[in-house]
Amino acid sequence: MAETKTLIEIPAFITVRELAVVMGLSPINIIKELMANGIMANINQQIDFDTAAIVAGEMGFDVVAQQVAAAEAVEEEAKTGWRKVLADESKGDLAPRPPIVTMLGHVDHGKTSLLDIIRQANVTAGEAGGITQHIGAYQTVKDGRLVTFLDTPGHEAFTAMRARGAQATDIAILVVAADDGVMPQTREAVDHARAAGVPIIVALNKIDLAGARPDRVKQQLSDMELVPDDWDGDTMVIPVSAREKLGIDDLLEAILLTAEEVDPRANPQAPASGTVLEAKIERGKGIMTTILVQNGTLHLGDTLLVGEHHGRIKSMFDYTGRRVSEAGPSMPVAVSGLDGIPVAGEQFNVVDNEKLARKMIEDAIEEARVTPTSRGKSTTLDEFFARLVEGEAKTLNLIVKADVQGSLEPIVTSLERLNGGEVELEILRAATGPITESDVMLASASDAIILGFNVEADPIARNSAAVEEVQIRTYQIIYKLIEDVERAMRGMLAPTFEDVVIGRAEVRQVFKIRNLGVIAGSYMRTGEARRNAKARIIRNSRLLHSGPVGSLKHLQENVREVKAGFEFGVSVDGWNEFLAGDIIEFFVTQRVEL
Numbered sequence: 001m002a003e004t005k006t007l008i009e010i011p012a013f014i015t016v017r018e019l020a021v022v023m024g025l026s027p028i029n030i031i032k033e034l035m036a037n038g039i040m041a042n043i044n045q046q047i048d049f050d051t052a053a054i055v056a057g058e059m060g061f062d063v064v065a066q067q068v069a070a071a072e073a074v075e076e077e078a079k080t081g082w083r084k085v086l087a088d089e090s091k092g093d094l095a096p097r098p099p100i101v102t103m104l105g106h107v108d109h110g111k112t113s114l115l116d117i118i119r120q121a122n123v124t125a126g127e128a129g130g131i132t133q134h135i136g137a138y139q140t141v142k143d144g145r146l147v148t149f150l151d152t153p154g155h156e157a158f159t160a161m162r163a164r165g166a167q168a169t170d171i172a173i174l175v176v177a178a179d180d181g182v183m184p185q186t187r188e189a190v191d192h193a194r195a196a197g198v199p200i201i202v203a204l205n206k207i208d209l210a211g212a213r214p215d216r217v218k219q220q221l222s223d224m225e226l227v228p229d230d231w232d233g234d235t236m237v238i239p240v241s242a243r244e245k246l247g248i249d250d251l252l253e254a255i256l257l258t259a260e261e262v263d264p265r266a267n268p269q270a271p272a273s274g275t276v277l278e279a280k281i282e283r284g285k286g287i288m289t290t291i292l293v294q295n296g297t298l299h300l301g302d303t304l305l306v307g308e309h310h311g312r313i314k315s316m317f318d319y320t321g322r323r324v325s326e327a328g329p330s331m332p333v334a335v336s337g338l339d340g341i342p343v344a345g346e347q348f349n350v351v352d353n354e355k356l357a358r359k360m361i362e363d364a365i366e367e368a369r370v371t372p373t374s375r376g377k378s379t380t381l382d383e384f385f386a387r388l389v390e391g392e393a394k395t396l397n398l399i400v401k402a403d404v405q406g407s408l409e410p411i412v413t414s415l416e417r418l419n420g421g422e423v424e425l426e427i428l429r430a431a432t433g434p435i436t437e438s439d440v441m442l443a444s445a446s447d448a449i450i451l452g453f454n455v456e457a458d459p460i461a462r463n464s465a466a467v468e469e470v471q472i473r474t475y476q477i478i479y480k481l482i483e484d485v486e487r488a489m490r491g492m493l494a495p496t497f498e499d500v501v502i503g504r505a506e507v508r509q510v511f512k513i514r515n516l517g518v519i520a521g522s523y524m525r526t527g528e529a530r531r532n533a534k535a536r537i538i539r540n541s542r543l544l545h546s547g548p549v550g551s552l553k554h555l556q557e558n559v560r561e562v563k564a565g566f567e568f569g570v571s572v573d574g575w576n577e578f579l580a581g582d583i584i585e586f587f588v589t590q591r592v593e594l
């Protein structure tokens with residue numbers, strides 16, 4: 001492949017999809033290139049800088065590392081889950097944006113009532129006659145600052161979106177009814193918010209009720225390590241009543257305070273990208289899709305690409321139903337123009353034109369055909385192991401379900417004892433009862449493995465586990481469970497590598513070339529030579545040198561591989577003493593399966 005010199009900047013980690021965007025190429029080409037280098041990666045998988053640089057280098061790009069400042073910004077944003085969207089942005093372009101808030105909590109504790117009260121209280125009368133549309137999200141103003149609320153409450157929606165790759169929440173409001181206290185779904189909601197790395201504010205609702213017992217709830221919260229700030233902890237617990245409209249301002253203030261810490265940012269100048277919140281067919285309007293812009297600014301007439309759907313935006317409305325012509329970061333809008341109904345949680349991007357959109361869809365379909373597992377990004381113990389070896393994973397996320405508390409506790413204690421090494425074990429949820437769909441969605445969204453002890457998955461969970469490609473392992477013996485995890489972790493810590501010879505060549509002629517050093521004009525006898533391989537120089541059965549391949553050329557052009565039967569030129573780092581008749585053995589280092 002001829003070298004052209006397009007310079008690109010790559011951050012420390014980048015997904016295949018993002019790399020494709022940076023390089024202006026189809027992801028499928030990058031996946032193929034990765035495969036040629038022995039790396040199996042799907043479109044959503046992250047690869048590190050070195051891997052990306054090798055692949056991009058071989059595809060004719062000059063690569064530089066993104067500046068540290070930008071990397072830090074990305075690192076910082078990663079905490080709030082925005083890395084995916086912001087990987088390509090440099091810090092200077094990032095401007096503050098409104099925080100995006102989701103309500104979580106147990107059924108009937110008042111999520112919808114609170115969302116309604118906040119929505120009504122802050123719609124400017126006069127704007128579209130104060131009529132609000134339910135488009136899946138709305139915005140409200142507090143002290144001159146905008147806050148975006150996602151209108152589909154509940155951790156099921158929250159995590160289903162995460163499982164689709166969307167991280168559309170900066171702050172979670174955990175709604176707990178002051179009379180009922182912490183209930184099973186309250187705990188689940190906390191697990192989900194924590195797994196997403198989203199800060200939690202507690203709305204202690206229904207304080208108007210005679211049966212309200214705020215102190216008891218605070219105790220329960222403390223037991224879950226959500227210690228209220230008035231008890232010297234870090235969790236803001238705001239007493240509210242949706243019915244009596246009490247404490248709503250305090251809640252909004254708490255959101256603004258938390259937003260200051262989170263400091264959500266985006267680049268308003270970029271082409272828009274974000275998440276689909278909902279989509280439906282509306283009479284007279286056709287397919288209306290509510291999207292949340294997470295980065296960039298969306299304009300009327302932009303071409304949207306969402307999964308396998310695309311289209312130019314014909315009309316755009318804000319949550320009050322008013323027509324708008326553009327939408328910046330954190331703004332939810334309903335748009336028409338897509339040629340199909342996308343799924344909530346899917347990511348959208350703006351692309352240059354419809355032709356390109358169609359091409360990208362075709363490529364994505366082809367990619368799905370080539371690597372059928374690409375949709376699922378979940379983990380099996382074996383895959384986790386492989387990712388860890390690649391340096392991509394350092395934490396093994398687990399969800400543990402057991403039949404009774406008496407077995408759950410020793411399992412959790414033993415698992416926690418495994419911690420302390422390089423690999424961290426994170427138990428996202430430990431609970432009794434069968435494995436449910438909620439467990440599967442949490443696992444899917446968090447790349448976790450589900451371990452069941454004396455419990456099975458219910459049929460719905462089993463079905464979604466198959467769809468989401470989540471691994472469920474069930475056990476009847478505790479030590480077997482612990483042993484499996486331990487073995488995986490130990491393997492992770494001490495991977496064994498082996499050199500595998502991929503080809504042999506014979507040196508025929510030696511050239512000294514200015515600027516390039518010494519090139520061995522060679523003939524590939526068996527196997528193949530690869531640009532990213534290492535080489536051993538052997539003379540009379542004696543090993544003289546071993547080092548990485550410096551350059552690989554066929555007919556003056558840089559190539560990434562040479563097959564048996566061809567002549568080619570090669571340089572080897574650190575070696576200038578080739579002689580005709582030397583044998584060059586090409587090898588790669590591979591992990592040995594245990």
Ligand SMILES: Nc1nc2c(ncn2[C@@H]2O[C@H](COP(=O)(O)OP(=O)(O)OP(=O)(O)O)[C@@H](O)[C@H]2O)c(=O)[nH]1
Nearest residue numbers: 106107108109110111112113205206209241242243
């Ligand atoms: N007394 C009192 N009742 C409330 C308050 N907030 C909500 N409720 C009542 O609690 C019930 C449940 O409220 P919702 O807002 O539907 O609760 P939710 O959490 O959204 O429930 P799901 O959508 O079913 O998960 C309703 O009957 C509300 O009227 C409150 O502050 N005080």
